[in-house]
Amino acid sequence: KNQVEQSPQSLIILEGKNCTLQCNYTVSPFSNLRWYKQDTGRGPVSLTIMTFSENTKSNGRYTATLDADTKQSSLHITASQLSDSASYICVVSAFLGGNEKLTFGTGTRLTIIP
Amino acid sequence: KAGVTQTPRYLIKTRGQQVTLSCSPISGHRSVSWYQQTPGQGLQFLFEYFSETQRNKGNFPGRFSGRQFSNSRSEMNVSTLELGDSALYLCASSLGLVADTQYFGPGTRLTVL
Numbered sequence: 209k210n211q212v213e214q215s216p217q218s219l220i221i222l223e224g225k226n227c228t229l230q231c232n233y234t235v236s237p238f239s240n241l242r243w244y245k246q247d248t249g250r251g252p253v254s255l256t257i258m259t260f261s262e263n264t265k266s267n268g269r270y271t272a273t274l275d276a277d278t279k280q281s282s283l284h285i286t287a288s289q290l291s292d293s294a295s296y297i298c299v300v301s302a303f304l305g306g307n308e309k310l311t312f313g314t315g316t317r318l319t320i321i322p
Numbered sequence: 323k324a325g326v327t328q329t330p331r332y333l334i335k336t337r338g339q340q341v342t343l344s345c346s347p348i349s350g351h352r353s354v355s356w357y358q359q360t361p362g363q364g365l366q367f368l369f370e371y372f373s374e375t376q377r378n379k380g381n382f383p384g385r386f387s388g389r390q391f392s393n394s395r396s397e398m399n400v401s402t403l404e405l406g407d408s409a410l411y412l413c414a415s416s417l418g419l420v421a422d423t424q425y426f427g428p429g430t431r432l433t434v435l
Contacts, residue, residue, distance in 0.1 A: 239421065240420075240421040249426050250428055251412050251414070251429055252412075252426050253426070254423045254424065257423060259421055262390055271418075297364070301420075301421070303420060304423030307377055307378050308420050309367075309378060310379075312364055312365040312366070313364065314364035
């Protein structure tokens with residue numbers, strides 16, 4: 209069964225500090241991995257999309273890494289800001305029968321405190 | 323370019339009723355996907371429409387249905403509402419290609435009493 213597990217479930221850090229969120233998956237056959245940021249009461253916003261051949265991808269202060277061998281990904285946030293407070297969702301795509309099927313993690317709730 | 327819009331934003335219904343939610347994708351996008359989000363389950367995939375055809379379907383009962391029009395706008399219908407259907411319903415649009423970025427709307431908050 210395709211699964212995506214994220215850790216930690218929640219995280220509280222001081223403004224200006226760095227943090228790393230983890231995503232482990234058992235999705236097969238792997239197509240790509242995505243990270244989304246979801247502010248409270250809003251729809252998710254795409255941060256990065258990585259395919260099998262990509263090890264790392266950055267979007268401003270967000271850097272995602274992918275290890276397709278161990279089926280792990282991480283999202284590193286540098287110099288956190290109050291606006292980074294949100295849920296971060298890892299999504300893994302499998303390509304099956306000519307269609308792309310997405311499996312969602314339950315997210316990590318990040319809170320930045322001043 | 324206008325983003326994904328969803329109407330209505332909030333809805334209150336009672337058990338047994340039916341509801342129709344609407345989603346207007348970004349201009350030029352042919353794929354619309356629907357998701358249910360609850361605090362306990364996270365985002366659950368309902369279905370995807372591409373060029374008016376259902377291309378993918380999640381594991382939801384037949385009470386959940388959808389359709390897509392020729393202008394790519396999509397509607398989702400839930401019949402015989404149950405308390406457990408209370409959730410945030412999100413739609414996302416994309417060009418419909420593999421590894422394509424999905425753009426989410428703000429969602430419709432459905433409360434079933």
